[in-house]
Amino acid sequence: MADDSFLTITGTAEGLYKEKGSKFISYAYPVETEEEIREYVEQLHKQYYDARHHCYAWVLGKDQERFRANDDGEPGHSAGDPILNKIKSFNLTNVLVVVVRYFGGTKLGVPGLVNAYKTATEEALLQADIVERIVKDRITLYFDYLSMNLVMKFIKDYELEMVDQVFDNQCKVVLAVRLTDSPMVIGKLESYEFEAVKFEVEENEGD
Secondary structure, X not given: OOOOEEEEEOOOEEEEEEEOOEEEEEEEEEOOOHHHHHHHHHHHHHHOOOOOEEEEEEEEOOOOOEEEEEOOOOOOOOOHHHXXXXXXXXXXXXXXXXXXXXXXXXXXXXXXXXXHHHHHHHHHHHHOOEEEEEOEEEEEEEEEXXXXXXXXXXXXXXXXXXXXXXXXXXXXXXXXXXXXXXXXXXXXXXXHXXXXXXEEEEEEOOO
């Protein structure tokens, strides 16, 4: 996989695992922010208000640099960590998995819980549509109308993706540029040839 790409899922997926009367219902969601994560967790708390536990883990960022696991009352590291480790074993990011447990009356012990939460997570992720996302910079160009031909030729020559445009006396074009191509594009824009073109760069994860 390229340095400027990552794997994630495209929609909600569900799984189910049963062990000694306990039922583990799992949900996997694509997420971008911690606010989204809180909303999904709260939604499942309301939907399964009578469940004993709502354990979860999430991973965010191209390099899986942000993550968290929550045992929600289960013995320490017996629920959240197995969920998190399974997400990482699929090499996924920008993903939340919540496993809802209905207690069946028989204690499973820590090894049994680890296996149950790991398996329930895997059941959901196996149902998910996994895709590769490309990390792109958003480069916004500002220029006057006289520089139009120069800018459009540049975009055509380098086959750049234009995601927004405003053409007037003062023009604006927004480009989505692969992270690996960004230094070349920025270097060109900083050259003497483009001194009439101003630009700003904003990283945009996962187009």
